[in-house]
Amino acid sequence: MTAATDTQPDNSLPDAELVREGPPADLLPADLLPEGLADRLPPQAASAVQITRAITDTMVAHGYAMVQPPLVEFERSLASRMAGTGTRRMVRYTDPVSLRTLALRSDMTVQVGRIASTGLRGAARPLRLCYAGQVLAIRGDGLEPERERLQIGAEIVGTDTVAAACECVSLAIGALRAAGAEDISVDFTLPDLVETLSAGSLPLPPERVAAVRRELDAKDAGGLKTLDAHDYLPLLYATGAFDTAIEKLAAIDAGGALATRIAGLRRIADHVGGRAALTLDPSERHGFEYQSWFGFTIYADGLRGALGRGGTYRIGGEGGHDEAATGFSLYPDPLIQLCARARNADRLFLPEGYDPDIADRLRAIGWQTVAQLSDADDPAALGCTHVLRGREPVRL
Template identity: 50%
Template sequence: MTALLPEGFRDTLPPFADAAAAVEARVLAAAASHGYERTDPPLAEFADGLGSRLKDGGLRNAVRFVDPVSQRTMAIRPDLTAQIARIAATRMAHHPRPVRLSYAGSVLKLRGDALNPSREMRQLGCELIGLDSIAAAREVVTVAVDALEAAGATGITIDFTLPDLVDTLAPVLPVADVDALRERLDAKDAGGVAALAPAYLPLIAAAGPFPQALERLQAFDTTGILASRIAGLADIVDALGDRVQLTLDPTERHGFEYQTWLGFSLFVAGATREVGRGGTYRVMREDGAEEMATGFTLYADGLGGSASHERRRLFLPYATPAAEGARMRAAGWVTVAALEPGDTPEAQLCTHILDAGVARPLGA
């Protein structure tokens, strides 16, 4: 039997595959309208090169194999952003900054995780390479929201975080064990935070709906060391108006360990987990220096459900002249030709039938 697929892999059948492709095209079109041009890196690369740019466990979760041509180990990408960073740092190194790139491609993981058992995912996104300013973040967040709206998503929520918050505060609010404090803040463990560095305790309460959380963060920041970040957050959010729901969780670092000053998670109505995330980060250049970047990535699987797909199919009765079919297709119809006398519009899931040169609705 060949019907069984491995856990975490699946077939997408009609009409869902067309709907998913349409959603993806709309996301990329929204990105393109902001000047983000598509790049398409290969599915597989040399493992050492790819691994050097991967965050979050590197190649541990990647399919690897020996290349019979080079005798070197290759890996199937478990994530696309590392490849976009490579392209920006190598083949587009001499392109003036910022460079705006978009991408859409499949990624493969050896194992799924508890939240998402999928092992093949369609990853889409935008990277703005060369800047991590407030203006850069404002643009990237706007593109993400435009893309989600273009995908038909509703109830968009963005949850912001400040991934390097503890490092920023440590000079003015000394703490003996920074790593332990980060962990306790990640765990939202007020008792643990109080025991390690009570001055940080108000940060746990500075999470929730955006305006209130930002106010609490501002009240907490008596030294003013967070002033530029607080102003930046307010500025980014200002660009969004009332298009999205906003929350702030300034100490949230899970999955943002490699972001610099800003991180955000994207949620939409109807999806059971986040549909994407983004933030500011560093790209390693080939000369060993680093440059700043800002971007977001979406997992298309979370978006598919929000697409509605109307299926209008015009049945061409047996022996309909080819030119008649061509005429109806040119007028925008999807035609389904009977290739045998016994074929029926019902069997071919048609909504209309060509009758004396006119598309007549079926079952009407």
């Protein structure tokens, strides 16, 4: 994520977008939750804990140190690291202590960047950090109305090399597989492709770069022709299965400007091997506002939408700090819901007078136990599948 130290917080959001008219507060149920927010009930909450632990344990096992940034920061600090992008999504309010504007985080990656460039500025590089926590947006998207999401991620601070990209893609795949995801696929992209080509072998006037990038995002061949950007048309067709798409990309005459990127993509693909299906869309920009030469989106079979994104970027902020980094963020809520539906843990009812040593032994091998508290306790109603008879569980 490229720093923009002169970026000021975006306070231009119209009041109509900040406050939506609704029924008077005294007519709303007292226990109603705000739109886009929800409780995690059993078994979703248990699945969330289990999946978070599986993913973070995988990251820690690969040498990533856990950090826990605060839920709220000064808006100026967050905005200065977001290049103005996404600031309109942050929930903001005035701090009664400092009288400065605070914001609830909508992205934890920028907080990790702040930690790396301040408290861990003197730590040896490459610096591997990971994190997990909730993020909140002022509103959800059309297809994803949830305003609060779980974000889990890992960052390599101090390098944006092909080797770092290989490690991050492999780690993201491994972490999701450890959490129960199956049939994983990864889509590669080159976020700064248009800027690179327009400054070299396929020149464009500066004022047309954004428009060409927009038409490529929309996959609009007619729009590119209207912009007289015919040289960029082949990029629309260099998409699909990786092995085929990379050959089409290599065939584009770009005066060698794509050679190092193509070589990097091939090396990453070789490193992933057969652990995931690979595709390529070199001009994809959605969700890659911060990334530089490489980006990727990760999916899993049976789950709606992307499970995460990552790539190379630069950490910046106030004070002139600028540093290369590579990382990814996972949003496993769809996986949590899928695992919760499939969750069918055995629960053992412990009647009065049970032997606590036997109960400890059974919990140690994976049983969940529910101890009887009164004669009115009904094992089946309490969700138990077995009852302890003597020393052994017996199915109800």
